[in-house]
Amino acid sequence: MVTIKDIAARLQVSPSTVGRALADDPRISAATKQKVTQVADEMGYVANLAARMMRGVSSNLVGLVLPDIRNGFYATIAHALSKCLQSAGYQLALSETDDDRMVELQSVRELASANVAGIIIVPTAKPHRETVRLLKLSPHVQLLRKHAAIGDQWFGIDDTLAIFEATSHLVQLGHRRIGYIGGTDDLPTGSARLKGYHKALAGVASGEPALVQLGAPSEVDFGANATRRLLSLPKPPTAIVAGSVQMTQGILEELLAQGVRAPDDLSVVGFGDELGFRWWGPGLTTVGLPVHDLATACGLWFVHHVRQNSATASPYTSISPATLIVRGSTRKPGPPTKTSVRASLRGATA
Template sequence: MVTIKDIAARLQVSPSTVGRALADDPRISAATKKKVSEVANEMGYVANLAARMMRGVSSNLVGLVLPDIRNSFYSTIAHALSKCVQGAGFQLTLSETGDDRMVELQHIRELASANVAGIIIVPTAKPHREAIRLLKMLPHVQLIRRQAAIGDQFFGIDDTKALYEATDHLVQLGHRRIAYIGGPDDLPTGAARLQGYQKALDALSRNGRAGPEHVRLGSPGSVEFGREAMRALLSLANAPTAVVAGSVRITQGILEELMSRRISVPDQLSVVGFGDEVGFSWWGPGLTTIGLPVHDLATACGLWFVHQIRQNESARAPYSSIATSTLIVRGSTCALGTAQRERAPLSRSKSPA
């Protein structure tokens, strides 16, 4: 294995000079750093991470801790962040928690032990206090979800406004029994989205308005939950005339259930999805949905975070950046007409044999 001493011998300089050049030490000139880097690459030198850790030197790794990479919402974030930090000389390492606080703790412990340069995290509903303690010892930023106990550096979306606009769109079309299927309200995003939905209904008379039975909360990353919730809503005697989704995977579940039951959208049910996935624009009549600036948000977060790491400030000032969504209106929503008001309940629709 090629060592720093081998590179030093080739360049006829001291090993300490080579070590400092590879560590981007400001005492070494740019020309020397460039020459050392070229020779190191030519000789196939690989930095000894264990030795760097023993010296207390941070690695070039940036940890990304998120719930579910199968969710394209998060895979888009991972891709954007990877490109962003790579351009700054860092490498992204991915950890998936499944929204389990103990798995989250395990990943944070491992990242801390590897002396990562920092951690970008989409936290679970109730992070373990040890996870919070470890995060506060490292540069970190919260993305999408915000837990006050972790800190006050955050990049996210205005979830309340997003769901308000989606629900209000249906209200303006004359709908009153508007169902909502979303994530649990113990998650910051789940609580904010539920609040937006409820706020849009507040101006309506309670007579004929959606009630608690029209709200279904569960795993935001579960397609099956979306299907089960939609199935339950369709069976109500006062079945909804419209439904709003609170996550990408829930949207997929809703669409699958409606297709399996041959529910006509929007004639029998108006639908507003969450996120603008590939295929949503041509699903059925085209899905009206909440467009999210996920790529731009992740890129902004990555650029800001890399800058913070390089500043190496001991005191980290509070910072938050809130992006806004866009309601994309397509063919899956329409005005509530007389025929729809008088139609038989959706619970009578049957799944194909």
């Protein structure tokens, strides 16, 4: 392995000069830095991360801690952040928690031990106090979800408005029995989206408890099972609103399995705009999320924050609006078709 001493010997300078040049020390001239970097590249030099850590020097890694990379929403965020950070000289290190606070703690510990430049996190519902302590030791920002204990730097979506507009669209079409399948209200996103649903129904439509199905937002199976329960009600809803990307997938799978057609038998509004959603049936009416713009804005702000070389920052909030994309899966409520009757009967006997 090529060392700093090897580079110094070739250039006939001291190892300390090479080390400072590679660390972009202001005491070293630009010409010397360029010459050292060129020779280091030619010789195949790779910086010793362990040695840098022992000297207390931060790496060029930025940790991204999120619940579930299988979710296209989070995958898009990871991709956009990676590109944004690469252009600034940083590399993204990805950790997946599956919304488990102990896995989250282990991920943050490992990132902290590697002296990462900072951490971008989609926190779990109840982060461990040690997680909170470790995050406060380095630059960090919350993405999508906001937990008060972690800090006041947050980039998110107006979740309440997103579901309010989705539900209001159905109300304006004349629907009064509207089901909602979303994440549990112990998560800030779940709570905000449920608030938007109830706000849209206030004074105009039924908000009976049986029409609301709450579960883990990353569970496709929950979306399918919740749809089955709603369709088996004595008076099933005439429309359903989804509160997460993967629950939307579960809803669509169950409707297909039961032969329920949208919008003839049931109007559906999804969450997120995965590539397949626009091709599903007549095209899915859905909440479009500003994923790429949100991630890029977060990345640019974070790079600036890291370069300030401070673990703390002034409170900062950036809220991006979602957009309701109206396609063919919603219409005015009409009389049930033979297909919907058969679906309800199958659900009642399941």
